[in-house]
Amino acid sequence: MNYIHSAQNQKVKQWKKLLTKKERDKTLTFLVEGYHLVEEALNSGSIAEIIMGEQVELPAAWNYGDIPVNVVSNEIIQLLSDTETSQAIFAVCEQKTYDSVLEEGRKFLLLDAVQDPGNLGTMIRTADAAGMDAVFVGKGSVDMYNPKVLRSAQGSHFHLPIIGEDLGVLISKLKQQGAAVYGTALENGRPYTEIDKSDIFALLVGNEGNGVNSELLAETDENLYIPIFGKSESLNVSIAAGILMYHLRS
């Protein structure tokens, strides 16, 4: 174990930089916080190093082999934590890259400019539950490695590929491969219940305020809507995505 007490330590400065998207993009690593996420990262073989408070004991069941473990002061925990009451355990994880997702997968979730981290994380978690093969995150979306996104996704980042992608290019490729590409819209669409399940499909949902970009909607095979039976103006995007993913795959 490696003991670090000073917030001025170079390693600490480097970890703290991982709270920015810029540094995550540059290093292709990210930071996760809390027992559950560190355990998921460990099981997926993604961890580069572990960081924990002096009071923390690593669970006996964890097989962390020769992964470096850094024991740090509470001051450093506070610097790195994104939560109100930190569990004082973190891991630096390596971002994965994926080659053959399109060829091997059959069910995809595409996210256009989703800006709320809770929504992005919840949709990643729901895509995992619904057995989707990958999630593609388009431009204008919150960073998929944002701490709040990681927390809301509850470890699903380690369960299925989450990939930043140009959705316009992706939709063309998906159509060439014979996938049914479904957009979502409040108007000019078909009620989702008219659509039967598909063997190979992509579901495209969009920004919380503006929905899916109209240029992308023009490229889909069909655009779906969920009927509003009451007086609310719309559904939360992650609720809509959940209803549609489960409908299309069931």
Place this chain on the structure above:
Amino acid sequence: MNYIHSAQNQKVKQWKKLLTKKERDKTLTFLVEGYHLVEEALNSGSIAEIIMGEQVELPAAWNYGDIPVNVVSNEIIQLLSDTETSQAIFAVCEQKTYDSVLEEGRKFLLLDAVQDPGNLGTMIRTADAAGMDAVFVGKGSVDMYNPKVLRSAQGSHFHLPIIGEDLGVLISKLKQQGAAVYGTALENGRPYTEIDKSDIFALLVGNEGNGVNSELLAETDENLYIPIFGKSESLNVSIAAGILMYHLRS
């Protein structure tokens, strides 16, 4: 208009108290913030008084008749606001009571010990969209008039009855009236897709960590689960509620 600049003013002290559940329960009023919620409250006839910053102009289309309007200093706005960037407009609203919801309604959402305000608000919004006739909020849940609940529900509090209730008593009454009462459970349930839509039903969902109280689950007609096809442990409760409400009512 009534101008108030001092945070020591008695009215300001009273409004500030409405940030506590205790005072909301005592006065049977609550505070909403932002143009959208104030407009929804206005349209539903729930507003007792309006509070706004000096820079705010009420939209010309708002017909607020003789509802008192208080213009207040930015210091007071900050005291009352639950948001990072306040729109500097609030309304004190009257809580509604409901008599004949059970007799007249056919579709009900029951919430057992839901503790996250975003989840509670999102489920109220989704219940509204799905055309549910009322939402019943059981013991151990976050207060339904909590500012974050109100914000997540986006005005649906003014669209359908939201009622605090003992769920055990309620379930007995619902069964006597012939409603199908569906609980939700991760185990020992039936897959939701086996259940056909019901003319009159109640859906019971539970706490984020522990699910529905087992004593309540023992009183339902059936307990349902949503299959997990991937590797996530569970679905977020508001996603599960959305999938089930739309399935049962469609």
